[in-house]
Ligand SMILES: Nc1ncnc2c1ncn2[C@@H]1O[C@H](COP(=O)(O)OP(=O)(O)OP(=O)(O)O)[C@@H](O)[C@H]1O
């Protein structure tokens with residue numbers, strides 16, 4: 221937005237040179253920046269949808285009249301104020317102009333103060349329109365970011381705000397956080413909400429590549445550079461030209477190649493293997509680490525000079541257990557999404573499930589929570605299982621959960637095992653005893669404790 225009192229442009233359109241000169245002088249004196257144009261075509265070429273000022277045009281132009289010009293401006297942006305200058309006493313023309321959406325009209329011969337005043341009002345109106353648009357746009361951007369990066373906790377709100385702010389720049393970003401906290405979601409958002417959004421987003425996981433492959437994969441090679449390099453190939457960094465290059469698990473980047481990456485950042489050039497001259501690249505580098513990068517520097521796995529280049533901006537993503545009620549909000553949203561995706565009824569949570577959601581520490585963070593929600597939806601249709609069982613069933617040790625919770629988990633698991641065995645053997649107790657290696661009395665006790673009976677397994681007899 222421009223400062224209305226000093227540099228706001230006023231587009232003056234008049235084919236009469238002396239009128240243009242007079243208008244230029246008055247506009248200049250009133251503190252605007254006059255842009256003189258002679259024809260409608262010339263005027264149109266100066267108009268863009270975010271033009272911050274207003275237009276002052278004579279209604280009588282050579283070749284085209286001012287009303288037509290006004291309509292053409294309206295096609296570019298219907299909210300650019302147009303002030304028309306009409307001949308003295310030309311009332312029908314003035315009425316027409318207003319009807320067609322002119323901001324105002326000024327009759328010739330006119331008083332400089334009057335036109336300055338009309339222009340001032342038009343510009344104030346224009347600036348309100350532009351401010352409002354910018355506000356709407358930023359609201360829209362952050363609301364879509366909210367659906368990608370869920371969470372109402374203060375930490376997540378701040379994180380989203382900072383992310384939108386940083387997305388506008390090209391500074392290198394290092395994202396740190398435990399596994400499953402959303403580092404990749406953030407890297408993608410930094411791309412999606414930036415001016416590079418229509419250019420590539422290229423992600424490479426340094427830990428997923430064999431060490432011998434990293435150099436060729438990232439930096440590319442010329443034909444014949446090494447055995448098997450039959451064709452010249454651009455590396456992944458070059459493929460990201462103009463866009464965002466996301467280097468995941470940066471600490472796994474072989475230390476021998478770190479100076480080469482540093483060169484890309486410093487010189488904005490890539491050296492292909494076997495290449496004669498460097499290839500210029502324009503990338504924004506976003507990297508991620510799920511361990512403390514400073515510790516990796518101490519351990520000599522990460523070069524300090526590289527770290528200084530990577531972390532111009534550092535985004536620390538908090539673990540899920542530090543996001544308060546976000547756990548419930550995220551679980552709820554995932555339940556809705558998965559029920560819709562699988563076209564299944566949205567399952568209800570028992571008190572026990574709710575307690576589990578609150579107390580479990582979610583060491584796998586949002587990824588683990590999301591997977592749990594997916595299993596919860598899928599299992600609900602086939603009898604359903606407590607959430608704790610579904611999470612524990614995947615070997616997810618309930619870290620930090622108290623004894624009571626562990627007992628609950630074990631109980632729930634035992635109940636499921638016996639219930640399944642009863643169903644498999646259609647309630648034939650002897651077969652269940654044999655399969656589970658339990659004496660009859662123990663089995664009976666356990667069934668009673670869990671409220672299981674043979675009839676539920678499809679058999680009428682009672683347990684003897
Ligand atoms: N705030 C969030 N809102 C919605 N979904 C999220 C959020 N954070 C993460 N996710 C989802 O959780 C999963 C894991 O996220 P992501 O892959 O970004 O984690 P990560 O930090 O990169 O993990 P890792 O260190 O294991 O690579 C993805 O399915 C992602 O869509």
Ligand SMILES: [Mg+2]
Nearest residue numbers: 403404468508
């Ligand atoms: Mg990741």
